[in-house]
Amino acid sequence: MRAYLLRRLWQSAVTLVGVSILVFVILRVVPGDPAKMLLPEGAPPSAVEELNRHLGLREPLWVQYEIFLRSVVRGDFGQSFQYRAPALRVVIERVPATIALAVAAMALTVVVGVSLGVLTAVRQGTPWDYGGTVLAVLGQSLPNFWLGIMLVLLFGVTLRWLPTSGFGGWASLVLPSVTLAAFPTALVARLTRASLLEILGQEYIRTGRAKGLGERRVVLRHALRNATIPLLTVLGLQIGTLLGGAVITESIFAWPGMGKLVVDAIFFRDFPVVQTILILSATIFVVINLLVDLLYTVLDPRIRYG
Amino acid sequence: MLTLDPANHYSISSTSVLRHVYDPLLDVTNDDRFVPALAESWKALNNTTWRFTLRKGVRFHDGTPFTADSVLFTLKRVRDNTKLIKSFVYQDIDDVRKDDDFTVTVTTKRPFGSLPARLTMLGMLPPAAGAHEEAFFTKPVGTGPFRFLSWTHGDHVELEANARYWRPSIPKVDKLTVRFIPELSTRAAALRAGEIHVIDRVWPDMVATLKATAGIKVLDTPAVEAQRWHFQLAREAGKDPRVRKAVSLAIDRNTIIKELLLGYARPVVSPIPPGLIGHTTLGQKPYDPDRARAILKQAGFQNLTLDFVLMKDLYPKQLEIAQAVAAMLGDVGIKVNIRNLEIATAREQRTAGNYDLFYSGWAHMPHDPDWYFGQWFTRAGAEKMTRFNDPRVEQLIAEGRVPDPKVRQQKYEEIQKILWEDEPEIWPYYSVAIYAISDRLRNFEARRDYYVLLHEVGIA
Numbered sequence: 175m176r177a178y179l180l181r182r183l184w185q186s187a188v189t190l191v192g193v194s195i196l197v198f199v200i201l202r203v204v205p206g207d208p209a210k211m212l213l214p215e216g217a218p219p220s221a222v223e224e225l226n227r228h229l230g231l232r233e234p235l236w237v238q239y240e241i242f243l244r245s246v247v248r249g250d251f252g253q254s255f256q257y258r259a260p261a262l263r264v265v266i267e268r269v270p271a272t273i274a275l276a277v278a279a280m281a282l283t284v285v286v287g288v289s290l291g292v293l294t295a296v297r298q299g300t301p302w303d304y305g306g307t308v309l310a311v312l313g314q315s316l317p318n319f320w321l322g323i324m325l326v327l328l329f330g331v332t333l334r335w336l337p338t339s340g341f342g343g344w345a346s347l348v349l350p351s352v353t354l355a356a357f358p359t360a361l362v363a364r365l366t367r368a369s370l371l372e373i374l375g376q377e378y379i380r381t382g383r384a385k386g387l388g389e390r391r392v393v394l395r396h397a398l399r400n401a402t403i404p405l406l407t408v409l410g411l412q413i414g415t416l417l418g419g420a421v422i423t424e425s426i427f428a429w430p431g432m433g434k435l436v437v438d439a440i441f442f443r444d445f446p447v448v449q450t451i452l453i454l455s456a457t458i459f460v461v462i463n464l465l466v467d468l469l470y471t472v473l474d475p476r477i478r479y480g
Numbered sequence: 481m482l483t484l485d486p487a488n489h490y491s492i493s494s495t496s497v498l499r500h501v502y503d504p505l506l507d508v509t510n511d512d513r514f515v516p517a518l519a520e521s522w523k524a525l526n527n528t529t530w531r532f533t534l535r536k537g538v539r540f541h542d543g544t545p546f547t548a549d550s551v552l553f554t555l556k557r558v559r560d561n562t563k564l565i566k567s568f569v570y571q572d573i574d575d576v577r578k579d580d581d582f583t584v585t586v587t588t589k590r591p592f593g594s595l596p597a598r599l600t601m602l603g604m605l606p607p608a609a610g611a612h613e614e615a616f617f618t619k620p621v622g623t624g625p626f627r628f629l630s631w632t633h634g635d636h637v638e639l640e641a642n643a644r645y646w647r648p649s650i651p652k653v654d655k656l657t658v659r660f661i662p663e664l665s666t667r668a669a670a671l672r673a674g675e676i677h678v679i680d681r682v683w684p685d686m687v688a689t690l691k692a693t694a695g696i697k698v699l700d701t702p703a704v705e706a707q708r709w710h711f712q713l714a715r716e717a718g719k720d721p722r723v724r725k726a727v728s729l730a731i732d733r734n735t736i737i738k739e740l741l742l743g744y745a746r747p748v749v750s751p752i753p754p755g756l757i758g759h760t761t762l763g764q765k766p767y768d769p770d771r772a773r774a775i776l777k778q779a780g781f782q783n784l785t786l787d788f789v790l791m792k793d794l795y796p797k798q799l800e801i802a803q804a805v806a807a808m809l810g811d812v813g814i815k816v817n818i819r820n821l822e823i824a825t826a827r828e829q830r831t832a833g834n835y836d837l838f839y840s841g842w843a844h845m846p847h848d849p850d851w852y853f854g855q856w857f858t859r860a861g862a863e864k865m866t867r868f869n870d871p872r873v874e875q876l877i878a879e880g881r882v883p884d885p886k887v888r889q890q891k892y893e894e895i896q897k898i899l900w901e902d903e904p905e906i907w908p909y910y911s912v913a914i915y916a917i918s919d920r921l922r923n924f925e926a927r928r929d930y931y932v933l934l935h936e937v938g939i940a
Contacts, residue, residue: 206824207831212565214490215827215840216855219864221568228563257633258483267633326669338669339661341635428661430634443824 182467186460193456194246194449198239201445202231208255208443229255242449251453252446256439261446265432265454271341272431275423276416278351279358283412287359288398288405291366296393298371306363313360322353322426339428350427354420358412365408369401403474410466414459481637481660484617484628486603487558487566495601496680496932497637497658500651502603502622505532505551506596508847510701510925512755514596518546518604518623524883527591528574534582538646540606541621541628548578553607555586569598591881593888597848625651625935634660652923652938668916671696677921677939680932682914683796684744690916698916699926702746705843705911706753707795709788710856711904714867717786717836722779724903727786727837728765729772730812731805733908740797740804745909750896752849753910755928757885758892762900765907772812785815786836791823795841801908802839831864838866841911845929849892853877857895857904868904 209225210217226232230241245252251261294306329349330338337346373379374397382392421433432451439447470477483489486498505519519532538546555576558564572595574587588595604623609616620628623646626639639656659676661667667679668686672693682690682698690698711718711727718724737745748765752758776784788806790798799820806816821829830838842852855861858877862868873895880891899905915926922938 204825205828206822207828210827210831211824212490213568214845215842216851216861217568218855218861221562221571224562225565256482258485258488264633271634323665323669326666331669331672334673338673338675339666340659340670340675341632425663426666428635428659428663428666430632434662435634441823 182464186464189460190453190456194243194453195239197449197452198242199235201443201448202235202238206443208445211442212255246453251450254439254444254447256442256444256447261444261450264447265435265450268430268432268435271429272417272420272433274341274347275350275354275420275429275431276413278347279355279416279420280409280413282351282355283358283362284409286355287362288366290359290363292370292393292398294363295367295370295374296389306367310360310363313356313363316356318353318357318422319426321356322349322423325349325353326426339426341428341430346427350420350423350429353426354416354423358416361408361412362405365405366401369404370397373397373400399473403470406466406469406473410462413462414455417455417458481631481658484620484631485564485613486605486622487554487561487564490565492930493660497639498603498622499624499931499933500626500639500656500935501620501624501628502605503538503624504602505534505599505604508597508600508929510928512704512847512928514600514847517600518551519599522596524593525585527882528588530586530588530592530595530883531579532584532586534584535646536582538623539644540623541642542606544606544608546604546606546623547581548584549581549607550604551584552576552578553610554602554605557605557610558602566602569601591883593881593883593885594846594848594850595883597846597850601846626656636660647935650935652936653934656934671916671918674918677918678924678932678934679916680913680930682916684742684914685797687742687744687914695919696916697919698914699924700744700912700914701926701928702754703843703911703913703930704753704756704845704847704928705841705913705930706748706751707745707841707908707911708751709906709908710838710840710866711906712830712833712835712838712866713869713904714833715836717784720779720781721902722775723781723784726772726775726779726781726812727809727814728903728906729768729775730809730814731765731906731908732767732808733765734767736801736804737909740800741909741912744912744914746912748907748910751899751905751907752852752892752896753844756844756847756849757888758849758880758896760893760896762896769808769812776813782813783815784813785817787817787819787834788837788839789826789829789835790818790820790839791826792820794823795839798839833867837906843911843930847929850877850881853880853892853895857899866904870898870902873898 208229208231209222212225213221230238254261254264257264290306294303297303326338326349329336336348340346379392379397382396420431421437423429424431424434436448436451481494481497482491483494486502503517505517506514507517508514518535518538520535522530522532524530534548540546555570555573558567559570559573561567572588572590572592574589577585579585606621625642625645627642629638629640631637636657636659641651641654661670664683664686668690670676671679687698690696711724713719733747737743737747750760750762788802790802802818806818809816829835844852854877856866857868857873859869859874876891876895880888882888913926913928913930917924920940922940923936927933
């Protein structure tokens, strides 16, 4: 186990260095000139050149990377071109809103998704099952922006129950998290249903029932626990998506999260911000994957790493 | 909204916030008059020397007085620190001298007739800002009608009224919150839900919905912006004046204005929009596809293909308009290849010269055309853009840089006559700025320069 852990940690470090090189090179190879994006269209070429020099973009690529690595080791991810402030600070300011939205959406996904999955599985073939399946299909097929705007119009404009947008208080969290959770909830519901149905047909479930266990205990203690394993993989990956992939939801709800920040940063060629976000999120991804792999061993004693 | 430093951004939304915190030396009204702000008066002593008399008794929000030292600090800072985004706007300033506490003389490297206009874009800072700039701009002070309270990045800025503002009984409200809502549908929803009082940058197709909502007014005004699609003048198609003429004749501008922009645009009668120095009336460009076909045939251009490059999602309805133009040009036998590229990529393609026609607009931000001419119609400016090069025009632009408005008007008229004939660009329409507001708002002015300025606005 210890050797396995060390090997995984070493692999993770190599992955992260690889990611940093890839991000660094790709950003500088794609067309687009940061100084031009900062200056208005009518700025003279000399001003563009001067600003690019100030931004350190006239050094050879490997020199730029070396400077970058040295600073990162010191915890300095460079100055954001757009915000004219430390990139790490610009990114960290977006963390609370990002986490709040991701956690809320994740909670919805797990609670609603798993419940819906269990309900449709144990009531297979009944109207409950059909209704739940319709909901799940809708959740997976409604485009995010459409759902978001409809929710804003209904609950923000017509009913005035909830704020239309912005970040402040619990009420403002409802519409964005529902919008963001729609897809993963549907995914989790369908996955739960499928794997639960498969497990409910297994021998040991029959044994459980035969020895007189209550249906509730059979489903929740024995079947659901085993159905959780494929779910965990999906949920682990979804956390990453919820953290970084909420761009559309963030745009619709003017939510000051990281998704919108990274898209704008790519758009305006704000290299330090893009680098910071991608490297941080790669780190989070790697760590979560590691944790999920370790969790398997806890949930299923048959899985052992050597 | 990117920064609280008035010299370090080039963004309309940042200006809409920061103009409430900082005052410039001069202001520009919605009818394009330059009026006193922190300078009470100004005068060109000769072609390269300007004298500014400053307003007395003005204080920054921290209590320090506004004096000539503030002007010296602000102007020298923006000129010398070329890291600042607005630095290039003030490069022609040679020296800034303090004659006494309330008189400043500015000398320029060459005639700089647009100096007053350009000074409307620069908020005055206290000299103490220089000591710890980074700290200063996290909690900045200006002389403006509102004090800075807080900024939640990506969400909102909070300002509170400056009770000692130098203009009497201004501002009219105690608190001002500016929210940043990138998506127009959400902006409109927040206004309709009564969460906010003003929204800017409304697109024509949103107007009907907003007008139908009780308690909301829609306001529009001709902007200081002319759309201009420029030719790459060194490529085969753009190089030939007959091709440019044919393209111009083949475009039905009125249909674009009426059908696609729903009337929220104005026909162009000269490259400079009305109200600005240099505007004149040269008539409207005709729509005549038959003549376009004849010209192309005579010039021997069969199977001409144009690359029409767009900067993705930048201008209202641009893709629909470009598609309509492609159909109109197709009608006279020119094939149009629409390339809708991400902004940074499009601009790289332009520098590389990989386009025939480039979809763009020009907002004459300081309400003065000197910049437009200097950038697009001088060899140095246009070299990596349109490849425009005409010594006559270049000469006239230099002559038009003097402070005398009569001379400027005359030179600019001459320039535009040449351009109108030569058509290095297509000017399809003047843009219209659209805003929507709560009908409880008083004295709101729909600005031509897209800024939202709420100095005099009150709530009923």
